[in-house]
Amino acid sequence: MVIVKLVIIVLFLLVGAFYVKPSNWHPFMPFGVKGMFQCASTVFFAYLGFDAVSSSAAEVKDPDRNMPFGIIGTLIIATVLYIGVSIVLTGMISYTKLNVADPVAFALQAVNQNWLAGLLSLGALAGMTTMMVTMIFSSSRLVYSTGRDGLLPKTLGKVSANHSPLHAMTVVTIVIAILGGLVPLDQLTNLVNIGTLIAFAVVSFGIIPLRKRKDIPNHGFKVPFYPVLPIISGLMCIFLMTTLSKETWIASLIWFALGLLIYFTYGINHSQLAQKDNSEK
Structure with missing residues (x-):
């Protein structure tokens, strides 16, 4: 699913680049420096995935070497892709029209690239799926560690026969489902x-x-x-x-x-x- 997401993002960058109009980048910072920092705090959750790498330290081979590569490497790759998508997206269509639930697909439909918009929507579903799996994985490891240390009921700090924190994953999944459905x-x-x-x-x-x-x-x-x-x-x-x-x-x-x-x-x-x-x- 990660490969699918990356391929679709690269496709968007390649196709969307042909529809970029530099005039759409003026004004470059319409909401000023304050707006830029407000945006940064609003989208900060997108960087939560790197925290998932650190929470799996106990299950990583040679963590001293591999974890820095994993965290810093994915941070660089994802940041480059975020910047690229932002540049192309705001160049294709004015920022004033992007206050929609699916801005990338909306921009592609505006330039009559409906086939890629549909493909991108499938990629978005894959992205949400991997995000939920990642969050359940990382959160369950944190709950497991906390339970193992006795700060939560010790049943949450136990592993199943296949060495996975089953109790912690179950609790985390239920909490995520409730919050996602009600909040x-x-x-x-x-x-x-x-x-x-x-x-x-x-x-x-x-x-x-x-x-x-x-x-x-x-x-x-x-x-x-x-x-x-x-x-x-x-x-x-x-x-x-x-x-x-x-x-x-x-x-x-x-x-x-x-x-x-x-x-x-x-x-x-x-x-x-x-x-x-x-x-x-």
């Missing part, structure tokens, strides 16, 4: 965005004290330009969060409070660290 897409997207930005900010700032830990061996990839790059990364995540709506912040605070409630009523007493401390006493 409006725009609100769900914004909630995912702010959650991802918070997580990335924590990871960025967390690198600083972790690098100083002598009890954690690290012979693999190390973030360059330490500590300047982690600080810039964390601050940029916080800045993008400030461009999100008040409703998104309120929903995020509710989720955050729910997480704290679970932690202080269950996780803090059942964690492996707490059990170790109790045994030492």
Whole structure:
């Protein structure tokens, strides 16, 4: 399915390039710098897939070498494709007409390329399918790790006979299905965005004290330009969060409070660290 998506994207770039009108790029930034950053925070969920690579670290052969290649490599490829699609799309048709649910297919239909528009719609279905599979895969590994550490019920930290976290995948699938069916897409997207930005900010700032830990061996990839790059990364995540709506912040605070409630009523007493401390006493 990934190959199908990539082929269709390349086809769109090749065909759409013949219909680009440079006049459509004026004004180049119609909503100014503020609008650009608001857009960046709105589409940030598109980069959530790279987080899926890191969550599968326990199942990767030679993670010190392969995970940096996987994360950085896919990040570069996807960014180039995102930029290419944006350039061609906004060059084919004015941005004022692209406020539709399927802008790429809409642009192709506007230039009478209906065959490619239909093909692209099939690619979009493949894209949504792989996205859901990826999110269930990555989220279930995070839930599994949390359950294994005792912060959630330990049944979520167990694997089945074929070495997959079946219980965690089942719970994650049910939660995703409920949220996808009951929560409006725009609100769900914004909630995912702010959650991802918070997580990335924590990871960025967390690198600083972790690098100083002598009890954690690290012979693999190390973030360059330490500590300047982690600080810039964390601050940029916080800045993008400030461009999100008040409703998104309120929903995020509710989720955050729910997480704290679970932690202080269950996780803090059942964690492996707490059990170790109790045994030492």
